[in-house]
Amino acid sequence: MSLASFAAFLKSLKAHPLIHPSILKEDYLALDLSLHNSELEKVNVSSSHDLERFIFTYLKTRNAKVAYGGYLEPRGIYRRSTHFNEQNPETERNIHLGMDLWIEADTAIFAPLDGTIHSFRNNTNYGDYGPTIILKHNIDNLEFYTLYGHLSLDAIKNLKVGVAVTQGTQMATLGTAEVNGDYPPHLHFQIIKDIQNYKGDYPGVCNRLDLEFYKTNCPDPNLLLHLK
Template sequence: MNTLKDILLKQTGVKVIDASIDYKDYVAFDLSAQHTDELDLDLTDAEKFEDFVEEYLSKNQAKVAYGGYLEKRNLYKRSTNFNDDNLEERNIHIGLDLWIKAGTSVLSALDGKIHSFQNNTFLGDYGPTIILEHEIEGFTFYTLYGHLSLESLTGKREGQPVKKGEKIAELGKPPVNGDYAPHLHFQIIKDIESKKGDYPGVCSFSEVDFYRDNCPDPNLLLKIKE
């Protein structure tokens, strides 16, 4: 019997941002805590961080920087949304980030329908977010698109059908997008439970095994670098 991983691996030609950009123009991007500490990179200033992304892309002659699945980061230390004094720190990223300019088109990964959407407004959160529902070979699963423009939520309705490759949104600017340098947070979710318009994109160390299973590596679907 097929697993969700099997189904994801069978999909081809999947893109979630600007279909005109070839995967050969993508470059891997390391935002792990160890690496950003070495760089002495200020992650709290979205403008400086955007400049850093642009310099990185230029240096690598690339158009999109990608990465971050199961990466332990310092990026979330600035927000109480991830650092409640009474709880274990959440600092392990469980989606894939695609770093490119605000206004870039965001595309539906697969045929499906809009499950839910909302503006998640805490500092460091997703900002405007859309979640799609997909059914393939009897499997129902979800894809999440975070850090969008506010206009991306206009005219949306739950149950609205979408086609693979259809433009569903655009990337937002800080501070609307959660106050980050512009990028897409893309995540696959097996069981979304009762959540709507939101789902954890960062977890604590003790939760990694659960989220690794419930949120498989998005690159199984995208196949950016094979």
């Protein structure tokens, strides 16, 4: 299936909101964390505390509840971690492949679509996902996957591969910086067409050389979420 066809398919689906629907669409606010945002020059993005204060001040002063964005953003926040950092600008992994939803820790996360537990893992590298769940979906005979990163430790307790997850049911809660890879609390949500051989993990950031592949394999999550 071509990227255009897959994108049209995703756009046609009626997904349940990832965060409780009592938070309305107008409560979401786009957030730019790219290298091009001059406001971040005043923030120590290596500090999860300082970045959290920046994000939640941004929300509070604009009377919003959730900050969202990040798809294909080139970001500087990964340079603090050797898990991502490379000296060569062509191979430095700094282009974000999912959508982030920034909101308080312990926020409940709901399944956007029917699926099954494909895999889960606590990815403990500094700057990594922390607790992560991947769902497998098969809709109209089309198989694809969704990834949920930066969850709480409780979110991956007692999970079993293959168990059904019903659309609209709570599937997880968000973690704190102490468990989520040292980031302000947020959900990393990513759509994956071909999971390859990954389990409980999948690249959420890529370099320039691999960008064309990942743009095709990981289309814009907003096709499903309709936040903008």
